[in-house]
Amino acid sequence: MRIDEAAWASPWRHRATGDKALLALGMLLVAALSTSRTVSVLVLALAAGVALVVARIPARTWLSALSAPAAFVAVGSVALAVTIGADAADTLASVGAVDITRSGVAQAVSASLRSFAAMACLVLLAATTPMTDLLAWLRRLRVPEAMVDIAGLVYRMLFALLDASRSVREAQAARLGYRSGRMARRSIGMLLGAVLLRAWTRARRLEDGLAGRGYTTSLRTLPRQAETSPAFVGISALVLSGLVSLSVSAALRGWP
C-alpha cells in the first residue's frame, strides 16, 4: 500500500480535497476524452511533473503505481495489434497466419497512451489525498450516507486484516503449507476462512462496544478543515483551460 503511505506523508496533505480533485480529475477528464496522442503525451508529462516535482510523490511509489496496469495494457495491445487475414495494404508484418496491422498498432498505441496519461492523473490524486479525506469529500457531494459509512469501515478494517493474512500466510509457509499446489490451495482456503472469521469477530466486538455507547447512526470523525487556496485553484483553472483548448484544437485540426 505504497500509495496510501505516500498520501499520508504528502506535502499536499493539508490542501483542500476539492482543490486537488479539481486539478487531478480535470486533467483525468481531458486525458480520457481526448482522441489525440499528442494530448495524451502532454497530459502524461504534465501529471508526472506535478506529481514528482510539485507534490513530491516518491519516485518509486509513482513508478510502481503507474506500472500496475502494465500487464493488462500489454496483453490488450497485443490483442489490438494482431489480426488474421488483414488487407495487404494495412499489414506491417506477418508471423505465419497472424498479421500485425498498421491500424491495429495505431489503435494500441493510442489506447495505451491514453491509459497511462489517465493513470498518472489518478495517481496524482490518490497519492496526495488520504482515503479518509476522499470519503469526507464524497459525503459532501451527497453520496449516500450508508455507502460512505461502509467504505469508511472497510478502510478502517483493511489494514488489520491484511496484517492478519500476512502473518497467517507466513506461519503456514513456515510449516511447509505451500510446498505443493494441492497444499497451497488448502492453505489458502484455510487462510481465507481464518481472515473472514477474524473480520467477523472484530466487527462484532466493535459493534458490542459501540452499542454500549449508544451508537445508532454513523461513525463520524471531525474532518480537518482545509481552506481552499485561491492561487492553487487559479493555476489549476489556467492549466485545465490550456489543456482543454489544446485538446479541442487537436480534434479540429486532426492531429495524431
Place this chain on the structure above:
Amino acid sequence: MHIAEGYLPPLHAAAWTAAAAPFVIHGTREVARLVRERPGARLLLGAAGAFTFVLSAIKLPSVTGSSSHPTGAGVGAVLFGPPVMAALGTVVLLFQALLLAHGGLTTLGANVFSMAVAGPWAAYAVYRLLSRASSGIRVFTAVAVADLVTYCVTATQLALAFPDATGGFASAWTRFLGLFAVTQIPLAVVEGIIAVLLIGALRTWAPDELAELGVLQPAPQGEEAARA
C-alpha cells in the same frame, strides 16, 4: 481482470457506467435498508467489504504457473447475495483503483458491471439452480461460473470498444477471449476449489455465522448433540 484507467473510449466508459448504475443503486438501497433495520449490520458489511478486498489481493498459485488474483465475486455472491455484492463490489473496486492502481475511475462502471454485477448474479443463479447438488459442487460451480462470466463480459467490453478492422466484433472478441484465457480459465478452476475449501473451513469453525447468512441450514438437533 480489471480494465485499466482510461483504456476504454469515453462513450463506452459512459455507457457501461450507465449500465452498471441501476444495479449499484439497487444494492445501495438494499444496504441502506439492512442498516436501518439492524444497525449492527453496518459493521458486518464493513467486515465483508474488507474481506473481499483482502481476498482479491491474495496471489493464487495457478495450474499453468501464471499467478493471478481472485475476483471474490462468486464467494461474495454466495455469502452475502448479489445486491449487497453490487454495492460492496463498487466500494472494493474504488479502493483497488485508489490504493493499488488496479482499474480506474473512468473504467469503474465497466469493471463494476463485469465483476460486481454480472459475475455475482451468474454465481447466484447457478447456486440457486443447483440446489439439489452437494454443497461442494454448488459452491465450486457458482464461483467458477462467476469468474468465467466476468472474463467473457470483460472480453465483450473490449471487443465492442475495439472491433477488428476486417473481422469486426466477432474477430476481436475471439482474440480477447483467447489471450485472457491463459490466466482466466485456470483462475476460475483454482478459485472454485479454494472457495469450496473456504466454505468447508467456515462450516467447521463458524456454522452459526453461516446459518445466519442463509448459506447453511442450521444443524439439526441430533448432529448438535453428537458434536456436544
